[in-house]
Amino acid sequence: MMAGGGGQLKFLDWYLKIAAVSALVGASMELFMIHTGFYDKVTVLESEKRAWESSPEAQAMKEALNPWRRLDEEKSKP
CATH class of the missing domain: 1.20.5 (Single alpha-helices involved in coiled-coils or other helix-helix interfaces)
Structure with missing residues (x-):
């Protein structure tokens, strides 16, 4: 068994x-x-997002949202 x-x-x-x-x-x-057509829409949205993130306006906004970033980078350097 x-x-x-x-x-x-x-x-x-x-x-x-x-x-x-x-x-x-x-x-x-x-x-x-x-x-x-979901994939076509997502491809367009992702390309627009990447274009925005590399724009000078987005870089300035990123810098403005974290003003202590440079201080953190200087602290981490030996």
């Missing part, structure tokens, strides 16, 4: 069902994002 052998197969079947449903849900979400 095998102790607990049948129970492991029952759980394996349950895990395979969960994996199949999860893969189906994930694939459905990806298809929805492709169909609605």
Whole structure:
């Protein structure tokens, strides 16, 4: 007699069902994002964000929000 052998197969079947449903849900979400143009919109937003972060206005704002940054950098130098 095998102790607990049948129970492991029952759980394996349950895990395979969960994996199949999860893969189906994930694939459905990806298809929805492709169909609605989500990735194109995100690409445009990310490029605009990077352009803004490298602009002089953004650098000035970053400097203004942390006036102690230079003091912290000088302290960390040996």
